[in-house]
Amino acid sequence: MKCSLLWTVLTVAAFAAATPAARHSLKVKESIAVPRGWAKRDVAPRHMRLNLRIALPQSNFALLEQELYEVSDPAHERYGAHLSQAEVNELIAPRPESVQQVKAWLAGHGLREEDLSFSPAGDWIKVAVPVSLAEEMLDAEYHVYEHSEGDTLVRTASYSLPEHLHEHVELIQPTTLFSRFRGMKTSFRLHELDASVAPPASAPPIHVPSASGGKVDASCNTTITVQCLKELYNAVGYTPKANTGNQIAATGYLDQFANLADLQLFYADQVPAAINTSFKLVSINGGQNNQSEPGGEANLDTQFAFGISHPIPATFYTTAGSPPFIPDVGTPTDSNEPYLDWVDFVLNHPNPPQTISTSYGDDEQTVPLSFAQRVCNDFAQLGARGVTLTFSSGDGGVGDGDPDPATQQCFTNDGHNKTEFLAAFPASCPFVTTVGGTHLVPETAISFSGGGFSNVFSRPKYQDQQVEAFLNKLGPKTFAGLFNKNGRAYPDVSAQADNFRIFFEGRAALIAGTSASCPTFAGFVALLNDARLRAGKPPLGFLNPLIYSLKSGFNDITTGNNPGCGTQGFNATKGWDPVTGLGTPNFGVLEKLVV
Structure with a gap:
């Protein structure tokens, strides 16, 4: 009444x-x-x-942010004491x-x-x-x-x-x-094994001291498989369990559908133990998974994230809504806001997967400031609850997301048409872990690896030391006026991003992009969570305060650059850099550090 x-x-x-x-x-x-x-x-x-x-x-986001950093900082007494959904909701x-x-x-x-x-x-x-x-x-x-x-x-x-x-x-x-919210893949091509490209079967393994057994199969220089990644990132022989409560997920948008038959072909080819297993399909706002329309992006995300982490239970979120939207009598509702639909759904889930990989994003400047800040704050809620969010860093180097440097448009949209490096979103959000790209063995930065500095978010304290060290080496005159040296810097980490062997429409295909590196890194995070849960510890949750505090656990990438905007872009250097971040994961070392 x-x-x-x-x-x-x-x-x-x-x-x-x-x-x-x-x-x-x-x-x-x-x-x-x-x-x-x-x-x-x-x-x-x-x-x-x-x-x-x-x-x-x-009402109390500042307090939520404080609690997020406390439960995510390994030096704090509350490390790992993640908040419940009810506790988060009360704060905000x-x-x-x-x-x-x-x-x-x-x-x-x-x-x-x-x-x-x-x-x-x-x-x-x-x-x-x-x-x-x-x-x-x-x-x-x-x-x-x-x-x-x-x-x-x-x-x-x-x-x-x-x-x-x-x-x-x-x-x-x-x-x-x-924002157009694009998938982060630079290339996709059907692939038949080519003897002129593949190394001879008798080719000696490549010597990589940080790899499992100190070596990586020579074939990994031309084709990346789950086995290649486990060798390169020192995870051979580690087998996770399926019943610890651990979960991993990948997101799908823009009518990108993950094909089940292709997944079985992939498992038969690379993860035989996973044959006849699959992922849980979760539809958001009427999202489909049309098996007659497989998507290269969705197949890549599910095959590698779930192949690396098998048998950890896996979820594929398919969210409806995709451009182009043509308003007419037959489509009376504008439904191309799929990203907010996903955020709504996962925040409302009482037990979301501990690791979620997203290979989509757009230019930061196409996203209104208020929207970027609010969505980023929503990510903080998930981090406080113990969820690790990984995002692709983008495929345009320091440019606007166009992987072809010759056609990039590096101008601001504020009416001044100022030339500057263009950041990506959500990659620039300080509450997510952003993944750049490498290639070849031994590894070097791949040229399209997105990286730089946000014009929306200020640099978080957890990366002050490493980013300041990079800026000191760069010097004040290099690229002066082209980037915001006080902005949130990204990527945080990186992984292989080229020549990934997936299956698409029943055939092997090669695909490239930070769409490959992101689910790869997420797969290894899921393995780390497995190790922690088996040891009676909570999941890792928001990773960045932890990984920036470590003195080891990553393979430092010191060669390569990410050109764009008419420049050579930033160089990969010793320590953190805005091409490969802290480097690529060494699972064997990280496992010992986090358990």
């Missing part, structure tokens, strides 16, 4: 606030320059429905006043409480409205925007809110988010 009365009172007040006279109090909440490559087309259909997501300020729940004010505003536009849905912590409100109502609520003009590569979005370059709501709302989307 009390709740009903309160809702009635708030509704009346909100209707009063929505009068024409009161609307003069509307104030721009967010306005952007439309990112390069997007062109405004038609006015958005008035009837089309938008799934508006309203982010309310998280919005203030009641914010909830009341936003509900009242929505009620003033005819939206009832039953029209609304809430995140577990109540810090996100979702409501479906037609474009016509969204424009009225936000004093916005939605249009259809088309990218030069064919993607289509319904967006507005600016939106407003009543001035009194600004302190109660962090952001509303879809409005100003023009």
Whole structure:
């Protein structure tokens, strides 16, 4: 009765606030320059429905961040004491006043409480409205925007809110988010074994002191397999268990489907012990896994992440929604916001996998500041709960994600067209572990390995020492003005990223990109979690404070560079660098350090 009365009172007040006279109090909440490559087309259909997501300020995020670092720092007494879902939700729940004010505003536009849905912590409100109502609520003009590569979005370059709501709302989307969220693979080709490329069967192994037994099969210089990775990263002979509670997952978007028949061919070829096993399929927002349309990205992610970590239980998240979105009578709802759907889902899961690999991202500058910060904060929630998130660093070197340096566009979207290195997101979020790329044996940095410095996030303390050492070696004049030396630096680590032998449509294929290095590294993290859980210890969770504190455990990569933007990019050097991070994993050493 009390709740009903309160809702009635708030509704009346909100209707009063929505009068024409009161609307003069509307104030721009967010306005952007439309990112390069997007062109405004038609006015958005008035009837089309938008799934508006309203982010309310998280009341105690600073405390959550403090707790995240405490439970992730091996030098802290609370290391490994991860928070429960309920504890995290309590810390980030919005203030009641914010909830009341936003509900009242929505009620003033005819939206009832039953029209609304809430995140577990109540810090996100979702409501479906037609474009016509969204424009009225936000004093916005939605249009259809088309990218030069064919993607289509319904967006507005600016939106407003009543001035009194600004302190109660962090952001509303879809409005100003023009990110395309691409897969991070640079090449994909069907492959038949070529005697002119493959080394002779009698070729001697390659001497690598840090590898298992100090050697790696010569074939690994032309084709990467699970066995190659276990040899190179010193994990031969380690067999995880299936019943420790450990889990690993890979995410799939943009109609990238993981083919089960191809997985069995891959297992027969590289992981015979896994034949007739599979992954758990989790559909988000109606996501499919169409077996007649296999995806090279999805096959790569599942085959290598799950092949390395077998028999640890594996999950493939398939999330619906993909560009190009063509608004018409047949598609009345804009559903190409798959990434937020996945974040919503996994935050609502009481027991998410301890390791999750994502091989997708976009240019940081295409993501509004408010959105980037909020999504990054959502990642912090998962880290506090003991989840390791790995993300690809990108495939454009220091450029804009285009793997071809000749066609890269390295200009800011702020209207000034300033030339600068372009960071990637979510790779630039300080609460994830970002994975760059190497190739060949012995290893060297691969040229497309994304790396650099964020223009959104400041450098976290856990990487101060290593990044400052790199900057001192680089000197103040090198690339002056092209990057933010005070920004979050990435990648954190790296792994092989070229000539991965996967199976696609029943045939062997070779694929390259940090889409390969990311699930590879995640597979080895899952093995480390296996070792910890078997020893009665909690999972690793957010890795970065740990790995930046270690004096060993990674193979330092000191050759190669990541060109882009008309430059040679950064060089891989001794210690951390923005090409290969701290280096590639030495599982045998890391296992001893973390157990």
